[in-house]
Amino acid sequence: MIGLTVLGSTGSIGTSTLDVVRRHRDRFRVVALTANSDSDALFQQCREFEPDVAVMADEAAAAGLEGRLAEAGLEVDVLSGTAGLEQVAALPEADYVMAAIVGAAGLLPALAAVRAGKRLLLANKEALVLSGHLFMDEARRHDALILPIDSEHNAIFQCMPEGFDRGLEQVGVRRILLTASGGPFRQSPLEILRQVTPDQACAHPNWAMGRKISVDSATMMNKGLEIIEACWLFNTTPEHVQVVVHPQSVVHSMVEYVDGSVLAQMGRPDMRTPIAHALAWPKRIDSGVAALDLFAVGRLDFEPPDLQRFPCLALAHEAVRRGGTAPAVLNAANEVAVAAFLDERIGFLDIPRVVETVMDCQPVRPVDSLDTALVADREARRWAEQTVASLV
Ligand code: NAD
Numbered sequence: 001m002i003g004l005t006v007l008g009s010t011g012s013i014g015t016s017t018l019d020v021v022r023r024h025r026d027r028f029r030v031v032a033l034t035a036n037s038d039s040d041a042l043f044q045q046c047r048e049f050e051p052d053v054a055v056m057a058d059e060a061a062a063a064g065l066e067g068r069l070a071e072a073g074l075e076v077d078v079l080s081g082t083a084g085l086e087q088v089a090a091l092p093e094a095d096y097v098m099a100a101i102v103g104a105a106g107l108l109p110a111l112a113a114v115r116a117g118k119r120l121l122l123a124n125k126e127a128l129v130l131s132g133h134l135f136m137d138e139a140r141r142h143d144a145l146i147l148p149i150d151s152e153h154n155a156i157f158q159c160m161p162e163g164f165d166r167g168l169e170q171v172g173v174r175r176i177l178l179t180a181s182g183g184p185f186r187q188s189p190l191e192i193l194r195q196v197t198p199d200q201a202c203a204h205p206n207w208a209m210g211r212k213i214s215v216d217s218a219t220m221m222n223k224g225l226e227i228i229e230a231c232w233l234f235n236t237t238p239e240h241v242q243v244v245v246h247p248q249s250v251v252h253s254m255v256e257y258v259d260g261s262v263l264a265q266m267g268r269p270d271m272r273t274p275i276a277h278a279l280a281w282p283k284r285i286d287s288g289v290a291a292l293d294l295f296a297v298g299r300l301d302f303e304p305p306d307l308q309r310f311p312c313l314a315l316a317h318e319a320v321r322r323g324g325t326a327p328a329v330l331n332a333a334n335e336v337a338v339a340a341f342l343d344e345r346i347g348f349l350d351i352p353r354v355v356e357t358v359m360d361c362q363p364v365r366p367v368d369s370l371d372t373a374l375v376a377d378r379e380a381r382r383w384a385e386q387t388v389a390s391l392v
């Protein structure tokens with residue numbers, strides 16, 4: 001039996017993970033489940049999966065959950081806060097850890113799993129954007145295996161030859177072709193973008209996801225974060241990562257070799273495929289995803305990204321060019337701006353405005369320690385809040 005901790009189990013990736021686990025109860029045992037503040041959802045999951053430990057980031061919610069579990073006669077230890085999250089990420093009983101908390105809040109728990117040498121199923125891309133260098137170094141030092149859950153990166157992983165971590169040129173890879181759907185506003189008239197509501201921005205044409213990443217897909221900041229994520233995971237630079245807009249979301253990404261071969265991974269847009277892949281790797285297990293019907297898909301289109309329409313993509317490139325703490329600043333400013341947009345405090349087109357303003361006023365420092373990255377994150381959030389306030 002493989003012990004599994006699911007960080008962020010009540011979210012979109014978390015529930016998809018548990019859906020795959022539900023099909024393989026003979027293979028996986030849930031060791032710990034965690035959520036931010038939704039104690040109802042976590043209680044239901046505890047009833048079904050009977051983990052050893054449940055963690056709520058929110059203290060009051062943890063107390064509520066503890067009471068309900070006791071009443072129901074379930075023996076589940078309840079912890080709270082970041083310390084609780086870090087603890088369950090490193091439990092000896094947990095062989096695998098799914099990192100599916102959204103945003104920078106997921107960094108410390110994911111890092112705790114890496115430091116405990118776990119197999120880390122990494123959905124939380126913000127953790128890598130914030131501290132990629134340190135994160136990958138720690139993984140090497142502690143012999144942790146990082147398997148990407150992000151559909152594009154999982155596809156790239158599936159198309160990569162063995163030994164890619166030595167450098168792509170060493171293994172005959174010329175570039176990575178990172179596909180992007182273009183989100184709900186790929187073809188909307190630009191005047192309309194000023195007025196769009198959070199619900200419109202979250203109505204992704206192909207994928208059902210949490211609200212933060214849905215907005216990131218609509219601005220294409222998601223693809224910007226994914227370029228950075230790909231550089232860390234596959235030990236390469238942005239010049240070797242080409243974004244390819246592919247509206248059908250059937251090809252999840254591609255790897256181009258020096259001999260002209262291009263390998264693609266295809267499938268339905270359903271996160272249970274990459275989740276099942278990473279849970280079973282190097283084997284394969286059923287994910288519950290129906291077969292891809294190519295006759296129903298009919299055609300596959302590809303086009304270059306439009307940087308005028310999607311300034312966030314250009315900002316992400318600029319953050320990589322500046323290096324050091326710049327990606328951490330980009331990520332933090334974006335998290336604050338997206339939250340403000342979802343709260344209807346700023347408009348959709350204000351998101352890149354906030355990010356650019358914060359990037360331009362924050363110094364770039366080399367990331368020589370976790371502290372440097374965390375301080376850059378904190379400072380950028382403060383500036384972003386002020387910038388949001390100035391726009392309201
Ligand atoms: P979500 O909002 O649906 O779920 C987030 C989970 O994290 C929930 O369980 C929530 O309770 C928990 N959480 C939120 N804030 C927290 C905090 N401050 N402390 C502790 N826990 C907290 O998000 P999601 O769509 O499942 O995305 C999770 C991660 O996976 C993100 O980093 C996202 O970029 C990445 N990802 C998601 C998808 C997708 O299809 N949803 C695809 C690729 C990558």
Ligand code: MG
Nearest residue numbers: 150151152226
């Ligand atoms: Mg993705």
